[in-house]
Amino acid sequence: MSERxxxxxxxxxxxxxxxxxxxxxLTAYLEGYDQHARRHGGPGLDGWRDWLVARRGRDCNHAWPxxxxxxxxxxxxDSWELSPEAEERVIKVLFELxxxxxxxxxxxxxxxxxxxx
Numbered sequence: 001m002s003e004r005x006x007x008x009x010x011x012x013x014x015x016x017x018x019x020x021x022x023x024x025x026l027t028a029y030l031e032g033y034d035q036h037a038r039r040h041g042g043p044g045l046d047g048w049r050d051w052l053v054a055r056r057g058r059d060c061n062h063a064w065p066x067x068x069x070x071x072x073x074x075x076x077x078d079s080w081e082l083s084p085e086a087e088e089r090v091i092k093v094l095f096e097l098x099x100x101x102x103x104x105x106x107x108x109x110x111x112x113x114x115x116x117x
Contacts, residue, residue, distance in 0.1 A: 002102075002106070003102050003106070004099060004102045004103065004106070007095065007098050007099065007102070008095075008099065010026075010029075010095075011095035014026060014091070017029060021091065022087060022091075023065070023082060023087055023090050023091055023094065024065075026091060026094060027065045030045065030098075033045070034046075034048075043105070045064075045101075047101075047105065048064055048098075048101060049063065049064040049067060051101050051104070051105075052064055052067035052068065052071065052097065052101075053067060055071065055097065055100075056070055056071050068090060068093060068094050068097060069090055071093060071097065072089055072090040072092075072093035072094070073086065073089070073090065
């Protein structure tokens with residue numbers, strides 16, 4: 001199973017992987033995935049933040065979760081606490097961006113779009 005396919009499965013049922021589905025929970029899950037992969041010789045999410053900055057077209061002092069928020073909510077936000085609607089939007093954009101990133105990083109792997117049924 002490619003990373004794209006794996007994360008497509010996580011996107012379909014995030015609660016199965018982290019309990020209550022939340023952007024913060026998914027951020028922690030992805031950080032753990034990244035650290036585990038790197039520790040065991042995999043690429044993890046190497047280049048993810050830089051890719052997000054390039055995709056957004058500008059940088060700021062936020063780590064990658066903040067970059068995802070900027071892309072998902074270009075109008076900005078008043079609080080790190082997200083409304084249920086905003087959280088749903090940011091999670092959807094997170095997995096779309098992650099799939100784009102992995103597609104560009106690993107073009108030979110997973111030619112088909114794993115999020116399509």
